[in-house]
Amino acid sequence: MEFCLDKKLCSPVIEEKTVEKKEDQRPVERLSDISDEAVVCQIKNGSEAAFAELTKRYMKKSYSFAFRIVGDMEAARDLTQDVFVKIYSTIGGFKEGAKFFSWYYRILLNHCINYKRRKKLVSMLPFTDVFTREDYREKDENVIPDDVNHEEKKDTAEYVRTAIDSLSPKHKAVIVMFDIEGIPQEQIAEILEVSVGTVRSRIHYARKQLKSLLKKHI
Numbered sequence: 001m002e003f004c005l006d007k008k009l010c011s012p013v014i015e016e017k018t019v020e021k022k023e024d025q026r027p028v029e030r031l032s033d034i035s036d037e038a039v040v041c042q043i044k045n046g047s048e049a050a051f052a053e054l055t056k057r058y059m060k061k062s063y064s065f066a067f068r069i070v071g072d073m074e075a076a077r078d079l080t081q082d083v084f085v086k087i088y089s090t091i092g093g094f095k096e097g098a099k100f101f102s103w104y105y106r107i108l109l110n111h112c113i114n115y116k117r118r119k120k121l122v123s124m125l126p127f128t129d130v131f132t133r134e135d136y137r138e139k140d141e142n143v144i145p146d147d148v149n150h151e152e153k154k155d156t157a158e159y160v161r162t163a164i165d166s167l168s169p170k171h172k173a174v175i176v177m178f179d180i181e182g183i184p185q186e187q188i189a190e191i192l193e194v195s196v197g198t199v200r201s202r203i204h205y206a207r208k209q210l211k212s213l214l215k216k217h218i
Contacts, residue, residue, distance in 0.1 A: 036100035043091050055084055061181075062108055068176045069112040070119075071165055079115060083108050102190035105183075109191065113169045163213040171206035178203055 031039060031053040039057075042050035062083060067076035086107060094103055164172055170192075177183040177191070178199075185203075189196045 037096075037098075040091060040094055040100055041096075043088070044094075051088060054087075058104065059084070065105070065108060065176065065181060066112050068164075068180055069109070069172065070115055071161070075115060079108075079111050083111050086111075099190065102187060105177075105191045106193070109173055113173070116169060159214060160210075163210050166213060167206055167209060171202055171209065174199055174202040175206045175210070179207075 031042070031050060036054070036057070039050045039054050043054065059080065062080045063076055066079045067073060070076055070079065083104075087104065094100065164175055167175065173192070174188060177188050178185060183191075185196050185199045189199045192199065
């Protein structure tokens, strides 16, 4: 882990403690009041409190995002924890001047997509190599599966979630980030490391696909 040398970002931080101030003493910033990048700088310098602050800021958002991508609560929880472990071990690679939000979400998204790919690979194995015939599902990503239990998915939200899950990873990612999480297109472009025009194109295509998939249900 490399040390942060930016004095502005790495100014001393004391959190959740009462400090007796002298008249000529400048106010001490709390961790909760500084930017993500400044918090990262504190982590680089060995602050466990700073890492706890970063976890507090992003844990719920990360879980929500992961769940919408993978569609499994337990997997989303595990993926979120794994990403925070990776963030801590690779924080030295975060470049000064970069935006933590984009760097972090890129790692999280890649973890979720890799999980989905592994899961799909397992589902393509012969059922004798997995568990039981009931556990084996051959899934076409371009259509809503015929074996969906419509008794359990009557409401519109369930149809929408099923349709979104059928999109390709790159189109599902932009729909989740833009239409559900409300992340601006410019930030999505930074996360995916593509142009804003590419993001807009993917959103347009994904919405077109969703409209086609949902027209017989909604």
